[in-house]
Amino acid sequence: xxxxxxxxxxxxxxxxxxxxxxxxxxxxxxxxxxxxxxxxxxxxxxxxxxxxxxxxxxxxxxxxxxxxxxxxxxxxxxxxxxxxxxxxxxxxxxxxxxxxxxxxxxxxxx
Amino acid sequence: xxxxxxxxxxxxxxxxxxxxxxxxxxxxxxxxxxxxxxxxxxxxxxxxxxxxxxxxxxxxxxxxxxxxxxxxxxxxxxxxxxxxxxxxxxxxxxxxxxxxxxxxxxxxxxxxxxxxxxxxxxxxxxxxxxxxxxxxxxxxxxxxxxxx
Numbered sequence: 108x109x110x111x112x113x114x115x116x117x118x119x120x121x122x123x124x125x126x127x128x129x130x131x132x133x134x135x136x137x138x139x140x141x142x143x144x145x146x147x148x149x150x151x152x153x154x155x156x157x158x159x160x161x162x163x164x165x166x167x168x169x170x171x172x173x174x175x176x177x178x179x180x181x182x183x184x185x186x187x188x189x190x191x192x193x194x195x196x197x198x199x200x201x202x203x204x205x206x207x208x209x210x211x212x213x214x215x216x217x
Numbered sequence: 218x219x220x221x222x223x224x225x226x227x228x229x230x231x232x233x234x235x236x237x238x239x240x241x242x243x244x245x246x247x248x249x250x251x252x253x254x255x256x257x258x259x260x261x262x263x264x265x266x267x268x269x270x271x272x273x274x275x276x277x278x279x280x281x282x283x284x285x286x287x288x289x290x291x292x293x294x295x296x297x298x299x300x301x302x303x304x305x306x307x308x309x310x311x312x313x314x315x316x317x318x319x320x321x322x323x324x325x326x327x328x329x330x331x332x333x334x335x336x337x338x339x340x341x342x343x344x345x346x347x348x349x350x351x352x353x354x355x356x357x358x359x360x361x362x363x364x365x
Binding site: 150151152155156157177178196 | 259291293
């Protein structure tokens with residue numbers, strides 16, 4: 108009988124199959140998915156801030172060392188191809204269960 | 218049609234942006250890889266940014282056509298990608314540009330806009346950290362006039 112952790116990991120795999128994205132972090136490629144994308148374009152002193160906020164879900168077991176806030180992660184391929192190549196900075200790292208890592212990210216402009 | 222007095226802030230911002238761009242092009246400049254904008258800009262910002270904002274201008278003394286322009290140059294450095302030493306070097310270089318003995322002549326001689334600078338004075342520094350950025354500012358007043 109599968110453990111709860113195994114069931115959660117399996118659920119993640121099913122999610123990743125339907126909304127598959129690949130990411131590059133520290134020169135390693137990972138499979139995951141992107142959700143809750145918010146696009147903003149605020150005008151402030153100095154110019155427009157074209158911010159993309161999003162949530163990235165990845166599998167804990169894929170990482171030997173988990174991402175940390177402040178690092179960069181690149182969306183290599185996405186079901187929305189317009190987003191391919193977007194570079195994000197990690198705002199926060201959440202561990203909602205034993206299987207997933209959820210990253211709150213903001214896009215960079217360079 | 219813009220004349221000097223009704224666009225004094227915009228013209229001065231453009232001159233300062235050009236002075237910074239010129240500085241960035243010098244060999245070994247610490248701000249070479251930093252995007253430079255005017256304070257009011259429609260360009261997209263980047264993580265590392267310098268902008269020059271003329272926050273206000275007041276004719277002083279009244280009726281003379283001389284304007285005292287309150288100006289701030291801000292240096293934003295992304296703290297994850299850059300060291301504090303890099304940020305401090307950028308801030309120091311920008312401060313050097315505007316605290317140079319020849320800054321009055323540099324503003325007057327800049328061909329971006331036609332204005333004559335009489336004085337640059339009342340310098341102040343500020344620094345802070347915000348949303349993962351080191352931010353350094355230099356503020357000063359530029360007294361200037363123009364004819365177009």
